[in-house]
Amino acid sequence: MDLTPTPEQELLAESARAWVARACPIERVRDLELGGAHDRRLFEEIAGLGWCGLPIPANAGGEGAGMLEFALVAEALGQGSVPTPLLSSVTLAALPLAWAGGATAPVARALARGQRIGTLALLEPGMRDEWSPATMPGPPLRGTKLLVPWATAADVLIVATTSGLHVLDAVAPGVRVTPHRTLGGDPLAMVEFDGARANALEVDDSDALLRRALDHAAVSHLAYAVGIAAGMLELAVEHARDRHQFGRPIGSFQAVAHRCADMRADVDACRFLAYQAAWALDRRGEDGRVEIAAALAYSKDALRRIARHAHQMHGAVGFSTEHDLHLFSRRAKAFELTWGTASHHRERLATAMGLRSGP
Amino acid sequence: MDFAFSAEEEAFRADLRAFLDEELPEWWRGMFVDDERAIPLTREICRKLAERGWLTMAWPPEHGGSGASPWMQTIVREEMWAREEPRGPQYMNLNYIGPLIMRFGTADQQARFLPPMARGEVIWCQGFSEPDAGSDLAALRTAADDRGDHFVVNGQKIWTSYADAPADWCLLLVRTDPGAPKHDGISVLMVDMASSGIRVRPIGTMAGPHEFNEVFLDDVVVPRANLLGEQNRGWEVIVTGLTFERVGIARYARAGALLERLVEHANATGLAADPRVRQQLADLRARYEAARVLAYRAVSQQAAGEVPTVEASIARMHATLLEQDVGHVGLELLGPVGLLRADDTRAALRGEVPRQWVRNVPTTVAAGTLEVQKDIVAQRGLGLPRPR
Numbered sequence: 001m002d003l004t005p006t007p008e009q010e011l012l013a014e015s016a017r018a019w020v021a022r023a024c025p026i027e028r029v030r031d032l033e034l035g036g037a038h039d040r041r042l043f044e045e046i047a048g049l050g051w052c053g054l055p056i057p058a059n060a061g062g063e064g065a066g067m068l069e070f071a072l073v074a075e076a077l078g079q080g081s082v083p084t085p086l087l088s089s090v091t092l093a094a095l096p097l098a099w100a101g102g103a104t105a106p107v108a109r110a111l112a113r114g115q116r117i118g119t120l121a122l123l124e125p126g127m128r129d130e131w132s133p134a135t136m137p138g139p140p141l142r143g144t145k146l147l148v149p150w151a152t153a154a155d156v157l158i159v160a161t162t163s164g165l166h167v168l169d170a171v172a173p174g175v176r177v178t179p180h181r182t183l184g185g186d187p188l189a190m191v192e193f194d195g196a197r198a199n200a201l202e203v204d205d206s207d208a209l210l211r212r213a214l215d216h217a218a219v220s221h222l223a224y225a226v227g228i229a230a231g232m233l234e235l236a237v238e239h240a241r242d243r244h245q246f247g248r249p250i251g252s253f254q255a256v257a258h259r260c261a262d263m264r265a266d267v268d269a270c271r272f273l274a275y276q277a278a279w280a281l282d283r284r285g286e287d288g289r290v291e292i293a294a295a296l297a298y299s300k301d302a303l304r305r306i307a308r309h310a311h312q313m314h315g316a317v318g319f320s321t322e323h324d325l326h327l328f329s330r331r332a333k334a335f336e337l338t339w340g341t342a343s344h345h346r347e348r349l350a351t352a353m354g355l356r357s358g359p
Numbered sequence: 360m361d362f363a364f365s366a367e368e369e370a371f372r373a374d375l376r377a378f379l380d381e382e383l384p385e386w387w388r389g390m391f392v393d394d395e396r397a398i399p400l401t402r403e404i405c406r407k408l409a410e411r412g413w414l415t416m417a418w419p420p421e422h423g424g425s426g427a428s429p430w431m432q433t434i435v436r437e438e439m440w441a442r443e444e445p446r447g448p449q450y451m452n453l454n455y456i457g458p459l460i461m462r463f464g465t466a467d468q469q470a471r472f473l474p475p476m477a478r479g480e481v482i483w484c485q486g487f488s489e490p491d492a493g494s495d496l497a498a499l500r501t502a503a504d505d506r507g508d509h510f511v512v513n514g515q516k517i518w519t520s521y522a523d524a525p526a527d528w529c530l531l532l533v534r535t536d537p538g539a540p541k542h543d544g545i546s547v548l549m550v551d552m553a554s555s556g557i558r559v560r561p562i563g564t565m566a567g568p569h570e571f572n573e574v575f576l577d578d579v580v581v582p583r584a585n586l587l588g589e590q591n592r593g594w595e596v597i598v599t600g601l602t603f604e605r606v607g608i609a610r611y612a613r614a615g616a617l618l619e620r621l622v623e624h625a626n627a628t629g630l631a632a633d634p635r636v637r638q639q640l641a642d643l644r645a646r647y648e649a650a651r652v653l654a655y656r657a658v659s660q661q662a663a664g665e666v667p668t669v670e671a672s673i674a675r676m677h678a679t680l681l682e683q684d685v686g687h688v689g690l691e692l693l694g695p696v697g698l699l700r701a702d703d704t705r706a707a708l709r710g711e712v713p714r715q716w717v718r719n720v721p722t723t724v725a726a727g728t729l730e731v732q733k734d735i736v737a738q739r740g741l742g743l744p745r746p747r
Contacts, residue, residue: 001361001364001365001430001655001659002361002370002659002662003360003655003656003659004659004663005360016397068360149542155492216694237741237742241742241744249744250736250742251743252743252747253746254730254733254734254746255737255742257737258744260736260737261733261736261741262733264673264736264741265673265676265736268670269649272649272655273645273648273649273654275360276362279360279361279362280362283362283363290648291362293641293645294645294647294648295645295648296651297642297645298645298646298649343638346637346638346641347637347641349641349644350631350638350640353641353644354370354622354626355626355631355656356626356631357637357643358632
């Protein structure tokens, strides 16, 4: 047991923070949000840093580090609210393709090098969440997938069907991508299929592979959300120090200071729960369900509290789009709603901790 | 970062559990019970732990320890707290009074005070709070008049746990310079509780005896040799001590142990199928994980030689609120039968749940209120201005 980052982990996190400050400061984030959020050159820079292959095994073309290392990078990106398809491409496309191996291995390799961007088309109209079983039949693909992250930027689509997972080119005939209008977070799109051909992922248990990918997606987005939360805390503390009312900084009022303290206590909890969950994915596999579900259940609620405190402390200016806060708090809400809500993960945790749902 | 205990550490945990299974009688319910057997049992447990080298294992060898890692010490804390702290009052010696003497005491003081602690033979209490100095601890007024080779102490302390155990020694905060700014005139004295002029008055509590006492000091003579640290620099000693104490209690471990009982109870009664119960217990488990990793973060810092003041306060905020809520949710699960105490024949789960609730009523008050912890985080952790 030792929760101190290794010097290598320290260096990785530091270099990620430095890259964010240089390549994607908050003004750039603001521009990207206005222009549809995707900038291929920004992604190429990320690819050049090796982050697309960070948690991908070396024999599948990756760096062979782990989810803990990937989480440190995701956290730094979140702290800058950087819009990037990195997380979804790695956890929803590169990793499952690398695990599957076989005929799709070259695609996994290209994704791990960041030469291509991938995503997963999962949700269908009427589905409650990402864990609902697909109803779209296998290829040729016909039907509609909703809320597909970064589909507008993706080169490669993985599609969940009743006969398992299938891979195809995002620009293949019979595929139509229409951006959704969203409240915030990653760009999402509707993907309509009209007789598109796709290759099956040849795995024994594609449900298990999909669940594993969902856990990796959920934990990497959690790490990103830790950065978002830390970003909101930073803004709130700055405001509490600078903003004067009644002739003194508002941070000298306990009612305000204690909101900041509560935020910090939640940010720290989310951060170390995220690290523990990422570690559990690397080291414990199926046995890490408690750590993963606990981290997600706690943090989904915590992000809501943190965003609420941040907005309350900022007063009217926090609601204005001239301030940066909304760049963070919209993403916080998106984190809450995607890859399982707090209730969803509490139910998973209830099962993992041994509560029996039947006689 | 590594989130697993080593095989050696896990083996030690198993040994410790076996020892406690063997040594703790069925009637053991912790310290604050109306049972004369409780304090003598804690003395016996400490003596036996000392024989095995487990009492002060994390202390350095020169002070009677074996220099075990802070993680071994963490395992001791967790297992003890999960079993109602069978070391009784002596946990304070190990967690912070002893370490403060190592850090601030003279060689003579170390030679005199540490070996009896290491043998598990001595009970200390802490004389901090006063009737008019609670959260504003630095406002304390108990005065120590400097008479050269000794001090003469007059004043009153309150909420002093274990003073009636009876305690042998008291770590007493006194004012030695009434003219200085309030943080700069405080000193720490180690006071023999058998000194003449000391009177202890127990105060009844919702939880039971020994928890609270008033201590009156009337012309108590304390030799200068019992001054810990520099005169008038006692505040630094105390801030360090409180950090040790906040890290030193594995409060989440008792919450976790009771949570396991509640899961068993929910399975046995069929309540586990109720989605609302599942959500409530899972929420507590998630918060238990949070409190645990934050405690481990503070221990990691200690292992690296740092004093994690802010981080200890954050860990304590999580652990104390968790402890309270495990009691509240547990009682809600039991319903009206939750009102039956341990000594009622029809009590559920040996009365553990109502005991958890009542003991934790003051948990967010002791060792610095929740509000004081938040002040520490806001001011020292986030650099926010002090209130004017």
